[in-house]
Amino acid sequence: MKKQFLTKLLPAAIIAACTTTPAHATNWLMLQGTEPADQAPRAKLWGFVQLDYQHTDDTKLKAGPGKGKPAAFNQMAPQLDSASGFNVKRARIGVRGNNLPLDKKVNYFLLAEFGNNGITTGKGASQGQLTDASVTLNYIPGARVRAGLFKTPGSEEGLQAAFVANYINFSNATDRLLLERDFEYESGNTERDGPVGAFRDTGVQVFDTFNLGGWDTSYAVMIGNGSGLAVTNNNGDMDTYLYASTEKVFGDSKGPRRQGFKLYAWNQSGKRDYNDGTPTSPGTEQSQNRTRSGVGTTFFNGKYRMAAEYIMADGMIYGGTSGARTPDDGGTFSVLPDQKADGYYVSLGYRPISTVELDVRYDKLNSATDKNGTGGANAERVFETTTLGAQYFFNKKTSLKANYEIRSVDAPNSNDTVNDILDSIDNRISVQLTAVF
Numbered sequence: 020m021k022k023q024f025l026t027k028l029l030p031a032a033i034i035a036a037c038t039t040t041p042a043h044a045t046n047w048l049m050l051q052g053t054e055p056a057d058q059a060p061r062a063k064l065w066g067f068v069q070l071d072y073q074h075t076d077d078t079k080l081k082a083g084p085g086k087g088k089p090a091a092f093n094q095m096a097p098q099l100d101s102a103s104g105f106n107v108k109r110a111r112i113g114v115r116g117n118n119l120p121l122d123k124k125v126n127y128f129l130l131a132e133f134g135n136n137g138i139t140t141g142k143g144a145s146q147g148q149l150t151d152a153s154v155t156l157n158y159i160p161g162a163r164v165r166a167g168l169f170k171t172p173g174s175e176e177g178l179q180a181a182f183v184a185n186y187i188n189f190s191n192a193t194d195r196l197l198l199e200r201d202f203e204y205e206s207g208n209t210e211r212d213g214p215v216g217a218f219r220d221t222g223v224q225v226f227d228t229f230n231l232g233g234w235d236t237s238y239a240v241m242i243g244n245g246s247g248l249a250v251t252n253n254n255g256d257m258d259t260y261l262y263a264s265t266e267k268v269f270g271d272s273k274g275p276r277r278q279g280f281k282l283y284a285w286n287q288s289g290k291r292d293y294n295d296g297t298p299t300s301p302g303t304e305q306s307q308n309r310t311r312s313g314v315g316t317t318f319f320n321g322k323y324r325m326a327a328e329y330i331m332a333d334g335m336i337y338g339g340t341s342g343a344r345t346p347d348d349g350g351t352f353s354v355l356p357d358q359k360a361d362g363y364y365v366s367l368g369y370r371p372i373s374t375v376e377l378d379v380r381y382d383k384l385n386s387a388t389d390k391n392g393t394g395g396a397n398a399e400r401v402f403e404t405t406t407l408g409a410q411y412f413f414n415k416k417t418s419l420k421a422n423y424e425i426r427s428v429d430a431p432n433s434n435d436t437v438n439d440i441l442d443s444i445d446n447r448i449s450v451q452l453t454a455v456f
Contacts, residue, residue, distance in 0.1 A: 046228055047170075052165045056117070062116045065112075065456065067181075069452070070106075075093040075447050077093055080342070082436045082440050089345050090345075090444065091340045091350055106134075108136055110132070111132050113130030125157070141211035164223065165226065173197070173313065175283070175317060186378065187451045192364065193330070195337045199216035200354075213248070217247065219247060222257075222258075234266060235265070237264045239263075240261060244258070245290070258287060265281070266281035267280045276319070280316075280317070284313070284314045309334040310333045311331070312331045319368075326365075343440050343441070357393045358392040363382065365382075374411060379406065386400045386401070386402065397433050399431055403428075403429075416455035419452050420449075421450050422447075422448070423447075424448075
């Protein structure tokens with residue numbers, strides 16, 4: 020894994036560093052984990068709402084045991100029971116600040132989700148799910164300490180604030196490799212066991228940022244439970260998270276849409292327990308290494324925007340539903356414990372005027388690439404999506420996005436039946452209104 024990181028990810032970083040093509044370049048570690056010592060209020064109420072409309076043609080499965088039934092990948096998440104409609108995708112409210120006048124070197128961050136998404140659905144989840152609860156201690160120069168439940172240092176799509184994302188849906192690599200799901204067998208079926216991980220964990224992080232030759236250079240080292248939004252450790256093992264970034268900030272721009280050019284790299288490593296069996300043959304609980312690594316770059320100068328990231332994964336690869344069927348039609352979720360994957364995305368944006376941005380993103384995921392891994396060569400899937408987008412900014416806190424996703428999935432080592440199933444995937448139209456308060 021380390022050899023692959025050096026031979027694949029570091030050359031990508033060099034290429035990114037030489038790129039002059041003009042994505043928001045923001046220090047998310049500092050923006051989400053700290054408060055200005057002399058300016059932050061004791062309690063600042065904040066949050067945001069995202070209202071979605073999504074639509075596909077609802078093409079039915081063309082082959083397999085679910086032939087003629089709805090295809091899971093053409094349905095709206097998280098329920099997967101409708102191909103089009105409106106949804107309150109995110110509705111988050113929180114409070115943050117310093118505990119002044121007691122001590123300006125201590126600050127806190129609380130956030131809860133009330134929308135309809137992977138966080139608030141699944142067995143044991145609730146329509147009011149705690150997503151963040153952390154305290155940051157700013158006593159040690161160069162080594163701030165953050166403890167609690169919060170976003171883990173890693174991929175830009177996961178680490179950034181959702182309300183400034185330039186696209187409505189995640190890239191394939193981020194969605195399937197980093198947005199971790201838990202499943203369990205129940206009454207002969209596999210169902211989601213609790214909320215998605217939401218790029219979060221409970222643990223302790225040491226981090227800070229420094230000005231090195233005019234570059235805003237940051238690091239983070241974190242140890243966490245590896246249990247997502249669950250606040251307790253469910254297998255006795257710990258996950259480690261490593262992150263480094265360096266950014267040339269343009270002018271005196273600040274906040275979540277700060278202008279600059281950033282390079283970053285990250286690694287996450289841990290173990291997951293799983294039951295290697297079927298609903299009728301439970302099997303024996305086993306443990307599997309789970310590692311994720313990535314390198315990327317962002318650039319935003321107010322008019323032009325660019326982002327690119329390459330992600331590698333080893334162990335616990337999300338496999339979707341059997342035959343692409345929905346859970347209502349007998350589709351069971353799967354995870355490929357001993358498999359590998361890699362993927363990337365490249366995104367470009369252009370603002371002809373300050374209130375309008377035109378975007379295009381291409382992303383590709385090569386899933387289950389290890390022919391000797393779980394499922395063998397037949398498990399390999401190649402996901403490709405080209406997203407055409409537009410954003411309109413009513414003001415700094417209110418925006419409207421529209422996306423058209425041209426989607427395809429291929430099984431290069433499988434038979435015609437499998438590829439006919441995958442050929443049922445539709446393009447997708449999405450519209451989203453975002454308001455921050």
